[in-house]
Amino acid sequence: MADQEQFVSKITASYQPKGDFIYLGAGLLNGEIIAKAEVNLALKMMNRHGLIAGATGTGKTRTLQLIAEQLSDANVPVFMLDVKGDLSGLHEPGKTNPALEERGQALGRPFVPAGFPVELYSLTGKLGAPMRVKVIDFGPILLGRVLDLNDTQTGVLSVLFKYAEDKSLAVIDLADLKKLLNYLTTEEGANEIKESYGKISSSTSTTILRKVVALEQQGIAQIFGEPALDINDLFQRVDGKGVISLLNISDIQSQPLLFSTFLLSLLSQLFTNLPEVGDLDKPKLIFFFDEAHLLFNGASKAFLNKIEQIVRLIRSKGVGVFFCTQAATDVPDTVLGQLGNRIQHALRAFTPNDAEALRKTAKTYPHSDFYEIDKTLTSLGTGQAVITVLNDKGIPTEVVATHLIPPRANMGPLDKASYDALIQQSEIFAKYKNPINSRSAADILEEQNASRQVTEQEQEKKPTQRTSRGDTPMEAMTKTASRTLGREGVKFLAKLGTAIIASLIGRKRK
Known part of the structure; x- marks a missing residue:
């Protein structure tokens, strides 16, 4: 009993912020839910970013959902990637059942169904409002990632973008990009850029063009164009609640490189266009980056540097980013070190690689007087997680195994009629x-x-213009001069002959 009192005391001291907060659940000790050991996440610390990780089927998506619901209640807008199309149920209240009621009673928080304002987006335009971006705003590094270009080819894209910027050429869609690339590989275009920007080889330009065409053939070129998404539309509020914007990519799940890079481009636009606000009492927007491992797989150094820069600096714009993936090891150390709030669901060690990932993950948590972290991670059930966050002073909290509160909205997709109506x-x-x-x-x-x-x-026509007789202007001028000289020469000879004859006659008379 003394251990339980000590546990409640430590957890309460670590997880009781002074300002607004998200209630995550209650601490677990020796397999028992301790309702008094409330686990909370301070709103003012959510712009310090976070990680939600765990094996498939351990409840990561529902953790995203319960956090999004409480953010909406706190009038904080949310952006989420809906990979399977099953988050649209956030719009309608959930239905109670004995399991949810029992869980609520164990936590001391009765289950009260609720729905939330939802906005549906789609990259194809088939499952929601089309999300578009201008090619020029997407940038050469991200576009190079989508086209799977090497460093040299991405460097050529950078030249194209720089030239377009200097010449005030609006590169909006892929047609613009192809036209620009074709022009700069012609003799005239190559001569124009050679001195200031460098030469573009025909082989490199051909490769880029081929990959642009391949992207078009996949039927998703429409993400580049106008009207481009106005990022201010992600900050909507309705009836005192923050709107939850869902990007449904269930129809393009087979193209992870595209949608993961597109999400990073949104973050990049937020970082570029939002004003500096410093640390706020609550964030302006929380951005949930599901399937985060897809963003980092095979990424170039330049691409990783861009991610690191955005994550490091965007918090000063009032935006928090939460990465959701299977294991902490999916995220590079340079990014992982900036994620102050950690929610780790169960890990399973079925293979040597799994065991190594478990060992590395356990070592990222501070020492606990109540848990052996590696054993706890493998024994967690669905809807449970090991948590450590930043308190309202920015200090990491005590590690605690937590029984999470269930979402209040429908934990499934809207039916088709309701979805289409929305x-x-x-x-x-x-x-x-x-x-x-x-x-x-x-x-x-x-x-x-x-x-x-x-x-x-017009220049070609000038030297071939003919007179009425079919002569060119030069030919006509030459002939006129010849005729004039001929006439004057005959007159001169005639006069000369007359003078000579007159002179001879005069001599004879004398």
């Missing part, structure tokens, strides 16, 4: 559903090419 009623969907074609790089380069062809044709 889309059709959305002002955001009406705003983005129809693409627009504004004047861009392809149009400008086409106009320049047309103007150049007209000029060349």
Whole structure:
């Protein structure tokens, strides 16, 4: 009993913030739920980022859901990746059952169903409001990642983007990119960029073009275009609740490189465009990055550096980022070290690699007087997790095995009729559903090419222009001069002959 009192005392001291907080659940000790040992996450510390990890089926997605619900209640907007399309149920209240009621009673928190404001987005435009981005805003590093380019090819993309910026060419979609690349590999374009930007080899340009075409053939080129997403639309609030924006990628699950990189581009835009706000009492937006391991697999050094920079600096813009993946080892150390809030669901050690991941994960947690971390991680049940977060002073809390509170909304997808109705009623969907074609790089380069062809044709016409007799101007001038000289020469000879004859006659008369 003394151990339990000590446990409650330590957990309460670590997890009782002074300001607003998210209630995660209650501590577990010797397999028993200790309701008095409340585990809370301070809202003001959520911009210090976090990690939600665990093996498949251990409850990671529901942990995302319960945190998103309470953030919405606190008037904090949320952005989430909906990988399987089953988070749309957040919009409608859940249904009670004996298991949920029992869980609520054990935690001292009765289960009260609730629904939340949800906005549905889609990269294809088939499952929600189309999310688009301009190619120029996507940037060469991220585009190189999507196209699977090597460092040299990505460097060429950087040259293209720099040239477009200097020449005020709006590269909006892939058609603009292809047109620009084709122009800069022509003789005229190559000469134009050679001195200031460097030469582009035909083999490199051909490779990039081939990969752009391959991306188009996958039927997802429409993510590049206009109207591009206005990031301010991610900060909506309705009736005092933060809107939960869901990006449903269930129809493009087979293209992880695309959607994971697209998410990073959104973070990049937030980082670039939001003002500095410092540390707030609660964040302006929480960004949940599900399937985070897909972002890091095979990433180049430049790409990883970009991720690290964004994660390190975006917290000063009031944005918190939570990565969700299977194991902490999926995240590079340079990024993992910046994730102050950790929720680790059960890990399973079925293989030597699993055992090594378990050992490394356990070593990232501080010493605990109540748990052997490695054993605890393998014995957790569904809906349970080992947690350590930052308290409201920025100090890591005591490690605690936690029985998590269940989500209050429906833990499944909306039915098709409700889903479609939610889309059709959305002002955001009406705003983005129809693409627009504004004047861009392809149009400008086409106009320049047309103007150049007209000029060349006019120059070609000038030297071949004929007189009424079919002579060129030069030929006519030459003939005129010859005729004039001929006439004047005949007159001169005639006068000369007359003078000579007159002189001879005069001499004879004398």
